[in-house]
Amino acid sequence: MAGPGLLAHVLVSKFDDHVPLYRLNKIYARMGADVPDSTLLDWCGRAMKVLAPIIERIEAKVMAAPVLHADDTPIRVLDRSRRDRGLGKGVKQGRVWAYVSDQRPWAGTAPPGVVYRFSPDRKGKHPRQHLQNSSGILQADAYAGFGQLYERRADGSSQFREAACWAHLRRDFHDVWEATTSEIAREALDRIGKL
Incomplete structure (x- = not known):
């Protein structure tokens, strides 16, 4: 059975350091501990169940x-x-x-x-x-998948107001400037740069 320190290490390695479980298996094997992928996966699953009330509370607040x-x-x-x-x-x-x-x-x-x-x-x-x-x-960025979230409903309201991203918009002006040396695109880049 894994203790809290080992479980914390597995969870931080997987979710914070992005180390896949099969790599953790190899790391532990080099240390002389044979911990199969399936065991690591089981530990993660059980830990997530224990942490679920905390996770749900954080998610509710953020969302x-x-x-x-x-x-x-x-x-x-x-x-x-x-x-x-x-x-x-x-x-x-x-x-x-x-x-x-x-x-x-x-x-x-x-x-x-x-x-x-x-x-x-x-x-x-x-x-x-x-x-x-x-x-x-x-x-958000200009990904079309977010578009429906900003659309006006029949009553004039919308689920979200869009706060467009200047960095993503700037890329479009930069691409136009690179392709055409448009003075309008250059002015837009200068103004965005001042912001």
């Missing part, structure tokens, strides 16, 4: 915040079925979605927090499902 920042990033996900078919190293691409609440830069008093959600692809249904019970202001 109820009046201002959320959202983004996603691709991650490699182990897919052993692909290894058997000779498809590379047995990995596929998934997504991790991050929803952040941090009002400290604007004199907010609520503690900052982040919620991570996984999806097997980047379809727009995932952020819509993740944010179905949230509302307020959403700052």
Whole structure:
């Protein structure tokens, strides 16, 4: 049976340091401890069940915040079925979605927090499902999957007000400047730079 120190090490390695469990298995084997992947997975699952009330409380607070920042990033996900078919190293691409609440830069008093959600692809249904019970202001990139969250309803309201990202908008002006040396694009870059 694993003690709290070992469980904490496994969880931090997996979720904070992004060390896959099969690598942890190899690390422990080099130390002389044979801890199978399945055992590590079982420990993570049981620990997540114990931590579930805390996780749920943090998620509820973050997702109820009046201002959320959202983004996603691709991650490699182990897919052993692909290894058997000779498809590379047995990995596929998934997504991790991050929803952040941090009002400290604007004199907010609520503690900052982040919620991570996984999806097997980047379809727009995932952020819509993740944010179905949230509302307020959403700052995100220009990914079309967020678009429905900003749409006006029949009564004129919307689930979220959009807080567009200057960094993403700046990229578009930069691309136009690089391709055309447009003076309008250059002026936009200069003004964004001053902000």
